[in-house]
Structure formats: structure tokens, C-alpha cells
Amino acid sequence: MLIDYTAPVEEVDYYLADHAKWLDRHFKSGEFLAAGRRTPHSGCVIVTRPMPQVKLEAVLASDPIVERRLAQFRIIEFGATRTAPELRLLNEALAV
Structure with a gap:
């Protein structure tokens, strides 16, 4: 997904620590x-x-910078029909 800032970067930067915590939570869950x-x-x-898609939209809507209307996704x-060998285990579309 792409997140596009809709506010000046200086304003978004103020909330990046909250955004980083949100990212950490979803990396730990294995979603990202x-x-x-x-x-x-x-x-x-x-x-x-x-x-x-409903779950993904809910996850994205909970991003602190999206909640504050500083960005949209x-x-x-x-x-992916092809991946580098080191990514093969992550590609659920291909047989391992």
C-alpha cells in the first residue's frame, strides 16, 4: 500500500513516533x-x-497519521508470481 501525506511533512513528523509504534505492532503480529x-x-x-480487504482497511485506518487526517492510503x-530465492518463503502464492 501507499500512504500519501496530505499535510506538510513538518506536521506529519510530529506524529512519526506514534506511527512507528503502530508499525511495530503490525510487524510483530506478522501482518507487515x-x-x-x-x-x-x-x-x-x-x-x-x-x-x-476489510481487515487491511481497518488496520490502515488505525494508523495515527491517517486518524489525524495527515495522510491517506x-x-x-x-x-507476486516471481520472487528472489531469499523471498520465496514469504511468497504464499508459490509452492515452497
Whole structure:
């Protein structure tokens, strides 16, 4: 998914500690696989495990920067048909 900032970065930065805690919670649960800032710093990208869209939307809506209307998210679904060998165990679409 993509998170796009809708407020100035300086305002978003004030809440990044809360956003980082939110990310930690979802990494620990196994729902998130990768996350990072976009370049230029206009938002971030988060790669998740497959989950029902309703659940994913609820998870994203609970992001502190989204709750404060400082950002909005876009879900981009894709099914990886090829992965590097080191990612094969994470690709649930391919037989291991």
C-alpha cells in the first residue's frame, strides 16, 4: 500500500513516533513484511501479507497519521508470481 501525506511533512513528523509504534505492532503480529519512506519524502510504502480487504482497511485506518487526517492510503493489490530465492518463503502464492 501507499500512504500519501496530505499535510506538510513538518506536521506529519510530529506524529512519526506514534506511527512507528503502530508499525511495530503490525510487524510483530506478522501482518507487515516491509515498510519505508518514499523518495521524495511524500509518504511511505508498506508491504503486507495477504489479508481480507476489510481487515487491511481497518488496520490502515488505525494508523495515527491517517486518524489525524495527515495522510491517506491507497491499497495496490498484486500477486507476486516471481520472487528472489531469499523471498520465496514469504511468497504464499508459490509452492515452497
